[in-house]
Amino acid sequence: MLIRGAAIHRHGTGDLRIDGGIIAAIGDLAPRPGEAVVEARGGALLPGLHDHHIHLAALAVRAASVECGPPAIRDRDDLARALSRPGTGWLRGFGLCESVLDGELPDAAALDRMVPDRPVRLQHRTGRMWLLNSAALDALLASSTPPPGLERIGGRFTGRLFDEDAWLQGALAAAPPGLAAISHDLARFGLTGVTDMSPRNDPLIARHFACEISAGQLTQRLVVAGGLSLADAPCSGWRLGPAKLHLHEAALPDFDAACAWIAQAHAQGRGVAVHCVTEVELVFTLALFETAGARRGDRIEHASIVPADLAARMAALDLQACVQPHFVHRNGDRYLRDVEPHHHKNLYRLASLRRAGITLAGGSDAPYGSGDPWQAIRAAVLRSTLAGTPFTPDEALSPEDALALYLADPMDLSRQRRVTVGEAADLCLLGRPWHEARTRLSSADVRLTVVSGRIVHQSVDEPPFERLARCEAPT
Known part of the structure; x- marks a missing residue:
């Protein structure tokens, strides 16, 4: 050609x-x-552009799901209308935000009032929690033992399920989804490669990815991050990415065990990618690397809150960061409203991280963000909210530097891919x-x-x- x-x-x-x-x-x-x-x-x-942080399976199933959060859904009435979709089987929703329900997380009884006659599962906007109605609880518990993450109050299951995606998938007997439709969409954006960053990725899902690639259903080049067990899977059409450590501030892992896990990942020749969306999670992560040792390719995912002193520690460890510039555009009005002003400068930094010597790459976090990289590139340049309000404009990047976030080599973020x-x-x-x-x-x-x-x-x-x-x- x-x-x-x-x-x-x-x-x-x-x-x-x-x-x-x-x-x-x-x-x-x-x-x-x-x-x-x-x-x-x-x-x-x-x-070709590369998305350095995406969740392919979750993105694929979202097309058949109901949006349950802002900006499409603003209040209780909006949510009830969205959930009134006709049908008798499972109804899956995503993006639920407490603001829709006056700051409350619905329990099974509250969801029953909206959808009494079919099983419903709604994913919280963080991706960490599912909200189930009574029909969903009955269907899931008919053949599966309740997991530790299924909240129980006063001897009654509330329908709130925390950090139990693996259990839910098993209880639903769900097969991994096909990827042809989302691959087609990603190609429309100029994406020629993606890194799947799902922390539960294992040889089973890697086999599914390999089958989709072999069948021509997934046309992008694929790097797969995830658990330590991925190192044992044959790399059939995909490349092995970093080991993913997904932290939750409210339930941080044992420090020594986490250090040993990092050492195991490094022994496999892999970098470690750590999910950090709070300051506490970042402090914990930096302490881990300062104790266990950092190697080239270790990285921070999201880097949502980075005070200047922690940025300096990141740079001293030669840690890289995968950022989502579009979150400022999508959520910036809420940040301005709900976050104390003196914290704004620490949210989703870009230019100051580059000045500190930290290598940056861009990822969509789709389906939790838009899969269109050009939206993120534009957001990194404009640095404004949906309402058009400037948000720490000194963190803005030039169009060329913003584009470079998606031209990084997924196997070495410090290297820019070239047309040569x-x-x-x-x-x-x-x-x-x-x-x-x-x-x-x-x-x-x-x-x-x-x-x-x-x-x-x-x-x-x-x-x-x-x-x-x-x-x-x-x-």
Whole structure:
């Protein structure tokens, strides 16, 4: 395949040839006989974007679920209407926020009043809790022993289920979902690779991922983070990522046991990625690495709250950070309302972390955030809330630095992937030059997505004679 007349990232205007899934040549190139040609018309040709923190299975099941939180759902009446969907089987909701119900978490009785005649499970916006109605409790407990995380008050199950996703999946006898639809959506955004960061990832889900890749259902390159047992799984079409330690401030693990776990991960040749969304979790994590030792590739996921002194400790340990800039845009109005002003400067830092020498990469946290990386890139540049209120604007990045969050090599975040001869042909072609695209930062500008020389997305507005058959274009 020949991409002709592109504004090639860090090269200038030229042509690029793909052969055997590799970038074979860059320059002023003549088409070969029978070679497929894409006329770029001066559009920016970028390395394909990589989402460094995503949850594929959860994203796949969300399409069949009911949204239960802001901004779509604002109050109790909105929630009741959303849950009135007709049907008799399980009803799954996501994104429930206490603000919808005047600061309360519903119990089974409260959900029964909204949905009395079918089993309902609603996932809290944090992803850590499920809320069940009575029909759901009856269905789950008919064949499964109640787990420790199922809250009981006064001898009665409340329907609140904490940190028991594995139990819930087993009780539902749920098979992992297909990934074709979400892979198609991710390709529309110019994403050529993802890192699945689900902490419970094990050889079983890795086998499912391998099957989806082999069947052509998941077209992005895949890095799988998760438990220590992943090191024993055959890497069939995917690469082994960091070991994931998911902390919860209210139930921190034994310190010595956590240090031993980090040592085991390092012995496997893996970095460790630690979920940190509170200051306490970050302090605990830094103490872990200061005691157990840090190695290249250790990283902080989210880095939601980072006071300046903790940023300095992160830098001293050479820890990297995977950030979600779009959370400031989506949740910033709530932060401004609910968080004390003197804490605002510590929320979702960007520019100051870079100045401290900390390597940054971008991840969506989808489905808990939008899977569109361009929304996050734009949010990192604008640094404002949904209402348009500036939020610590000194933390904003330039469009180029924001884009770089998604061009990092998933196996070495300190390395930026480039469009260069010999590299894998994982590419994102925009419909306009970068000097225009940088003012828009919109996935609507993605015209072509190529993974290993294979077209996985092409805009539908191309003239017919220029459109190539998806997945069948010669390379």
